[in-house]
Amino acid sequence: MEALIDYLLQFGQLNQQQVDLVKSKARVVDLKKDGYFSEAGKIANQVAFVSDGILRVCYYNNRGEEITRYFIDEHNFAVDLNSFSTQIPSSEYIQAITDCRLIVFSSEALRELSLTIIGWDGIINKITSKSLVEKVNRISPMLAEDAKTRYLSFLEKFPHLANRIPLSLLASYLGITQSSLSRIRRNI
Amino acid sequence: MEALIDYLLQFGQLNQQQVDLVKSKARVVDLKKDGYFSEAGKIANQVAFVSDGILRVCYYNNRGEEITRYFIDEHNFAVDLNSFSTQIPSSEYIQAITDCRLIVFSSEALRELSLTIIGWDGIINKITSKSLVEKVNRISPMLAEDAKTRYLSFLEKFPHLANRIPLSLLASYLGITQSSLSRIRRNI
DNA sequence: GCCGCTTTTTGCCAAATGGCAAGTGTTGCC
């Protein structure tokens, strides 16, 4: 819980009373490996701060292949922003790939925080745009790189993640087959 | 200018007085083909609404290759959000690929609007997160697709853009060589 | 330790894409 508060304070100020209010609206949830935090077809109505574990955002294409869009690890927020902000049913899944401990806020909790805490919206907006810009900046260069370079870039940016993510999921994130990734690994 | 106001009103309400204020802070700028709206090494201090023309966001990788991250066409905002919001020098360029007419706001103009118009920040935040989510959703699936599919998806999503963008830039956006794109085109 | 399950590695060959360089086409200018 302290990690969450530290994280928030990077983006704006909160006095002790406000910090307590935030804590009171949060709910700790444990999610087992392979469990879903958010599912296609449903409307996302909660946001999670990842206290422990790794999640991934994925969807299925028209050939039934499972595509991993990105991973979310400790001390980041997980939310299906598309569905959450438009209140349209989602088309993707947010799934735990390890056992996870999440700090969850419901839509209502967030609404109350927004109404009560001056500056809350500003904090949330900064976090939102920062994390989206990061995603764009991370994914976008990958298109121009070959598979090996993509893998090496991933290792460089997330050295601690590579060992905690099954090969098949990492391959799907990198946009290559599991076999190819295995071969790439061998040749490094 | 009306297109800008219409666009803004999709994301929140503005009364006539506020609309006039917004207009008074804007500046129409014509940018010639190949001209830069924002350059690597400089700190972005303006935001543009594209009234006419097409821009692209690009950068150079460590092999000196030019990579096109995405295109920005009519009735969208162009800004180097990374640099603009952190005030760190940029690492990418925003360049006109056709003659452009832009409606430009300086940082100061935006700051004044933010202070004067209740709800301005809300409008800006909605626009920001919507456009970032769109970018992620557009780029992310491309990783899992082969070049031909990427090209077809592009045609489907931006049928009016394909003819206005030089082959070389489109290829760099799709993450393939110009020759490959030319071959793909032939075989459709 | 052994079994059954899942994950990862390999081999084989086909298909996609890149690299390079030359050829063709288009456009604007003189």
Added chain:
DNA sequence: GGCAACACTTGCCATTTGGCAAAAAGCGGC
């Protein structure tokens, strides 16, 4: 018309990646 500059296409071959299936390795339960 002819030339220069640029944009696009093509040919040839090397390299990368995919598809498929089998083998090997890792892991938890008993």
